Amino acid sequence: MATVNFSVPEEVKQAFNTVFEGQNKSAVITSLMKRAIEEQELQEKRAQAMNSLLARRKHKPAFSAEEICAAREDGRT
Numbered sequence: 309m310a311t312v313n314f315s316v317p318e319e320v321k322q323a324f325n326t327v328f329e330g331q332n333k334s335a336v337i338t339s340l341m342k343r344a345i346e347e348q349e350l351q352e353k354r355a356q357a358m359n360s361l362l363a364r365r366k367h368k369p370a371f372s373a374e375e376i377c378a379a380r381e382d383g384r385t
Contacts, residue, residue, distance in 0.1 A: 312337075
């Protein structure tokens with residue numbers, strides 16, 4: 309096991325100790341760190357997906373609002 313040392317504001321420490329009283333603090337911190345890692349990885353995947361979609365969009369033809377309305381009307385008949 310590795311040891312991690314970091315500083316937090318005193319009020320955060322006190323609130324943490326109150327909320328997680330009687331629990332294994334190392335296990336709680338480990339769980340929170342894993343969750344933060346998963347959330348960050350998910351955000352990065354979402355950003356990559358969005359960038360991919362935006363890049364593809366650059367290569368697609370653009371249509372005016374009038375052209376879109378006309379295509380909808382054609383599809384209804």
